[in-house]
Amino acid sequence: MPLMHSAASPLGVSSPAGTQQYDQQTVDLYRAAATTHERLLPYLEKQVARAVRTDEPIMKPLFFDYPDDQSTYTINDEWLLGDSLLVAPLLSDEPSRTVHVPAGHWFDVTRQRVITGPADLTGYPATLSQTPTFIRLGNPDTGTLMHALAAS
Numbered sequence: 001m002p003l004m005h006s007a008a009s010p011l012g013v014s015s016p017a018g019t020q021q022y023d024q025q026t027v028d029l030y031r032a033a034a035t036t037h038e039r040l041l042p043y044l045e046k047q048v049a050r051a052v053r054t055d056e057p058i059m060k061p062l063f064f065d066y067p068d069d070q071s072t073y074t075i076n077d078e079w080l081l082g083d084s085l086l087v088a089p090l091l092s093d094e095p096s097r098t099v100h101v102p103a104g105h106w107f108d109v110t111r112q113r114v115i116t117g118p119a120d121l122t123g124y125p126a127t128l129s130q131t132p133t134f135i136r137l138g139n140p141d142t143g144t145l146m147h148a149l150a151a152s
Contacts, residue, residue: 028129029128029129032129036148036149040145040148040149042144042148043082043084043085043141043144043145044058044081046082046141046144047081047082050082058081058082059080059081060079060080061075061076061079061080062075062078062079062080062086062100062102063075064080065080065083065102066102066103069102069103069118071100071118071120072100072102075100077089077091077097078099078100078132082141083136083139083141084135084136084139084141084142085133085134085135085136085141085145086101086102086106086133086134086135087132087133087134088100088126088131088133088134089126089131089132090126090127090128090131090132095125095126095127096123096124096125096126097124097132098120098121098122098123098124099120099124099132099134100117100119100120101115101117101118101119101120101121101134102118103117103118104116104117104136104138105117105136105137105138106134106135106136107134107135107137107142107146108132108134109133109135109149110130110131110132110133112150115134133149135149135150
């Protein structure tokens, strides 16, 4: 997401209603998300500037950039962040999901491989700590994103 916000600290909150502490997994997941967000900051700032200049959304459905790919019109659980980063989070408690990768060459951050789309990756393993993430290759943002994510 371009913005990172939490209604409560993952380290816990104290209030008149009582004290709530989060388990270590929640703290670790939040810390990892904050670290990734920080590494993506140069890319995010560039996307914000572009959105202000062009009125194009920062986060968008796949069909926004791939209108000729009819299968993108029914996908509601993955999106593009800018033009170069595709994310497909796990929104259920299943151990895997299907990921649609649009036309082009994409670097699969999790599996460290190149995927040529369009392709449907069925049974793609995913967890709360490992969101399927793909970097579009061959454009001006590739280097920034590879530096931010490929070594993570």
